[in-house]
Amino acid sequence: MGYSGAVKVGGPADVHELTDLMISKVAVGPMNNNAYVLRCRATDEQLLIDAAADPHTLLSLIGDSGIASVVTTHRHGDHWGALSEIVDATGARTYAGRYDAEGIPVPTDVPVEDGDTLTVGRVELTARHLVGHTPGSIALVYDDPHGAPHLFTGDCLFPGGVGNTFGSAENFARLIDDVEHKLFGELPDETWVYPGHGNDTTLGAERPQLAEWRKRGW
Template sequence: MTYSGRVTVGGPADVHELKDLMITKVAVGPMENNAYLLRCRATDEQLLIDAANDAEALLGTIGDDGIASVVTTHRHGDHWQALAEVVAATGARTYAGRYDAEGIPVPTDVLVDDGDVVRVGQVELTARHLVGHTPGSIALVYDDPHGHPHVFTGDCLFPGGPGRTTNPADFTSLMDGLEEKIFPLPDEAWIYPGHGNDTTLGDERPHIPAWRARGW
């Protein structure tokens, strides 16, 4: 089956099969959050991005192999409702951006800064710190050596624009960060957002001037 990135709460997961990495996308909770389970093909080690809600569903997706780590993209509550239960069940190490960790009520084992590498088995993900949606949001970039990059953007970038900000300064900061750290990637870079369908940088890039002009 071809990966579409379209999932619904209570529906089946969708799996993006890359040469070195399997990416399983599932939607959970009343806010229709996306959670992503990454599995290194060489080692079978797994990492979860955003234990957002519905621990039972997430643990079912994780399966008997468990997870080594869970990354929380940012401090907003809809992205960590199941974190405590998932960590208790799996013993996973927790990762979060340095400037958002204090807003997450589960202790963060590893504070993540811009440019840090987060590993799942033999696969490396590079963290990009983006300020504006929250002070410490992080995106994770997997630069697939066999293809194009794959970017997990949390709530910083969606189809149709950047994530929500509450004032012009935060909007400008988020847009500056996206243009400096994310949009230099090629058009083929696949975007996995915190809610909704996936997109590519090529689909979004032409609209940057319009986003700047509208201010959101």
């Protein structure tokens, strides 16, 4: 069986095996959050995206080799619920968007700006700052030299639409502008999208709906 990205709370992780990177996806917590462990295949260094909940589940996924870093995609509590426990257990360095760091109760070691590079072993990830769901949400892009890019979007892009902007027309306009310009405008259709909740998608599957999303306003 190949990778599908379909996971459920209490179920096993699904593993996407790339040439240089292993991506393990697991669902945790009452909000059905996705967490991702990225492992560099050359060095075995690991990075966690969103220590959302269920620290025992996350630590089991991380395994004995630990993690070097943990990235929080944004300030909402369902994405950092296990962050304190994970940092205490692993000593991982913490990353978050500069404009969301103040809303995360665990100190952010490295505030992230748009375009910053993060590393896991020999693999590089590029941060994209996306405004609207929160002031400082970040997405992470892995531009795989052996294939399609891989994009971790937090709560800014899902199958069927952008993230919740809580009834604010201004925030919706900012978010869809950022998503359209920084993600759809720069990455190809085959880009694999790993969201903060639910199933994966691709930019190609979502691109034809952009005009509809703008028209409906959410």
